[in-house]
Amino acid sequence: MFRFVLMPVFLGFASMAHAQMAPSSSEVAAYQGLHQAAHHGDVEAIQRLTASGADVNSRDRRGRTPAHVAAFASQDEALQALAEAGVDMNALENQAYDVVTIAAVANDPELMALALELGNDPGLTTSPYDGTALIAAAHLGHVGIVRRLIDAGAPLDHINNLHWTALMEAVVLGDGGPDHQNVVRLLVDAGADKTITDGDHVTPLEHAKANNYTEIVEMLEQRK
CATH class of the missing domain: 1.25.40.20 (Ankyrin repeat-containing domain)
Incomplete structure (x- = not known):
């Protein structure tokens, strides 16, 4: 019954x-700055960009911060670097x-x-x-x-x-x-x-x- x-x-x-939507290949190809560095796990670029004033909580068109991008790519060191730069670890992307x-x-x-x-x-x-x-x-x-x-x-x-x-x-x-x-x-x-x-x-x-x-x-x- x-x-x-x-x-x-x-x-x-x-x-x-x-229902989660990881960045598509086309989105990744279009990434620049912190989103690109987060996806590739480029810690040096993250440190350089944030030191130059890049917005660590900037969002892509689906509301993903660099932290979300690093998470989807399983880039732990990048996530650590972003956190040290002040990323909001409790941010929700567009699908929450x-x-x-x-x-x-x-x-x-x-x-x-x-x-x-x-x-x-x-x-x-x-x-x-x-x-x-x-x-x-x-x-x-x-x-x-x-x-x-x-x-x-x-x-x-x-x-x-x-x-x-x-x-x-x-x-x-x-x-x-x-x-x-x-x-x-x-x-x-x-x-x-x-x-x-x-x-x-x-x-x-x-x-x-x-x-x-x-x-x-x-x-x-x-x-x-």
Whole structure:
């Protein structure tokens, strides 16, 4: 019964964490200044340009700062240099993604750790779905990222505009396999509220039962 109701939602939103738009090849080719240096990881150019007064928080046509560009390119040293020059680590680009959420979707733990160290708030409301980095990571089954975000104090029970929490997404949009099982385990052990329902008043446990996710059902029933 629940599965019949859920399938249209699943089909409509299963790839939502991938709604991020990294710079296209044409955008990269057109980049100049700090955006170009960030993409290529050119620390010397970043230091030279910022020392000359370049705006470290300048934005491209999609609202990406050089920090976003460095994150999409996984240029950790460039991100460090930009932070030292005063970049806003909590800036959101036009789709409302920050560096931490970019790292979460990319399953890039080193970038995630650096962004958190540089002051990126793990609890920001991000994405067109008013979610969080933790919700995105839970949806994708990125176990190590989920663990890091929990340790950093990310909100466990944030509800996005689909009325889903990280726990709900791990069940509804997960595949029930080992990664999503581990995500559910981490969230529940950290204190995530198992009673928060979706917009149809269905609990994560009921979803897990409807999808025949036996291990997750047992986990949700046994863990208090």
